[in-house]
Amino acid sequence: MEISANYILAIETSCDETSAAVVSFDRQIRSNVVLSQDLIHAPFGGVVPELASRQHLKTILPVVEEALRRSELKLQDIAAFAVTQGPGLIGSLLVGVCFAKALAYYYHRPLIGIDHLQAHIESVFLSHRDIPFPSLALIVSGGHTSLFYLPERLKYRLLGRTRDDAAGEALDKVAKFLGLGYPGGPIIERLAEGGFARAFAFAIPRMKDNSLDFSFSGLKTAALKLIKDEEITASHAQLKDFLASFESAIVESLLFNLSQALSIYKAEAILLCGGVARNRRLRSCFLELGKEKGVKAYLPLPEYCTDNAAMVGALAAEIIRLNKPIASPLDLDAYARFKPD
Template sequence: MDKDITILAIESSCDETSAAVVVNGRKVLSNIISSQIAVHTKFGGVVPEVASRKHIEVISQVVDKALKEAEVSFKDIDAIGVTYGPGLVGALLVGVQYAKGLAYSLGKPLIGVNHIEGHISANFIQYKDLKPPFVCLVVSGGHTFIVYMKDYGKFEVMGQTRDDAAGEAYDKVARAIGLGYPGGPKIDKLSKSGNENAIKFPRANFHEESLDFSFSGLKSAVLNYLNKMEMKKEEINRADVAASFQKAVVDFLVANAMKACSIKKVDKIAIAGGVASNSALRKAMIEAGKRKDIQVLFPELVLCTDNAAMIGSAAYFEYIKGAISPLDFNAVPNLKLGER
């Protein structure tokens, strides 16, 4: 396509309201994020109804700021992309309805984007020359997948969690050891002063061919350890608990990700999602990649968490395929990767 395509993208799947202007799926002119972390921290996690209200309060301001920072107007926009799933249904609906109104009033094409596809596409922003095929490990508060990206918009899910997502397990363990919300960054920080080999926590063991994950057993093992220590009135070293838990999660993620690369015979693996910002995961993946001669790719930190730039990237690749959404499409909270 000769003409530059400028996408205005909107993301509201959970507790970040974001809008971005992205050109040709790889160049970010603006990426505005309004976080609700401070609001939800006092509740110990995301409260869906509160999240929806906060999205309604700020979405117009966030979009206006994205356009202003990008130095464009609505007439410069070729299409509007919006996350329509998976996520919290109320939160998704705020973004979807707002995007529909814009698309209708401006006469612009509307592109519904899968949130997971957005996370994967963050790597196209970070690495301008990156092209499929490659393996991607998507790890966040709500999702844990190993995906083989055959081509733009074409995915094969090779493994996924059977219960808790990795980020969800982080939040629950953080709450149990008194760190609060959000758990991922706090456990990562505390782990640096702990001994990761102090406590042997279990890893789920599926049959050899499976690349699936399970973190509920690990979470339960941590809770059982804490309860036993309290019953015996023994001092709990929170840093050791955090480090040992994190090692169990990271070992599991890295092992399955490297198996996936071997199966598909690819020499590139991209990491995506909020947990992709975890320092232990980054270090372990890079070390494993060096041993196996596999290039490990990470987006910058702002592109790991929920943001609209990644949605703009994914929307571009859908747009050039002609995958335009009808104005009567709806939010799909349990949307599967590859579905439309």
């Protein structure tokens, strides 16, 4: 079982999962513990930042201990630490950042600050070793919807991001409005199964300025208006068709931008990641787009789509392997939105 003498302990607390993983320098995942807070936020139909932060403080220590226990390693065996710095909920991020900083400081080990979106992209590389460059990566989750151009390994150029709601957020809000439960994405997916996706017409948003940014608040508002006008409820006869139509509109809108980007940028491959990348409709349409455009299409394993520390550790391993500069643990701080230069 001994693969490498060098291990990274990675911590991820950017939103509502507390996660810790032990990953070797050669990217073997020794453990990946993810504690979800879904049940805590369910009554509110969305993540409540203060509740998320309080829960992280309760769970950070047991989650780290469990990741170490499953890896059969001790803290003093850890050669480097990694932590999600942002973007995310600042109060949540700080719990992980402070914990990781203190550990790295205590053991005089490097601490690698990881960008959450780059970590999501890394989740695709966990199961695919030979992804060609340049490629395009689409990140879709409850908190983020962003499109990146990847010219080479560990190089990221933002092409577009959502100007309002994230795609997953729009799904959550419609589910909340119908009283279907939280998180909305998986519930809508289940209830939409077998529905007729053209039963309800949604106008797919287009940016007027040729930008590759996304917008989902228009789709969400249109959905809420339809719910009122057509008196759609959780027990409505056409609920299945309505949800299939809405889900399909979200997918179409996401992939429209990816397809636009493919016609502008020369890319060998497309990548899809983030929590919503678990959605089967999105996965299959994404793979179809790859075929249609003649590019390779890559997806992460479903368990690495939602937030997890394994992808954080894997990216840290790559940063170490490629000798990228690593700042002192003492200088590292969390950021809510974008990596400060």
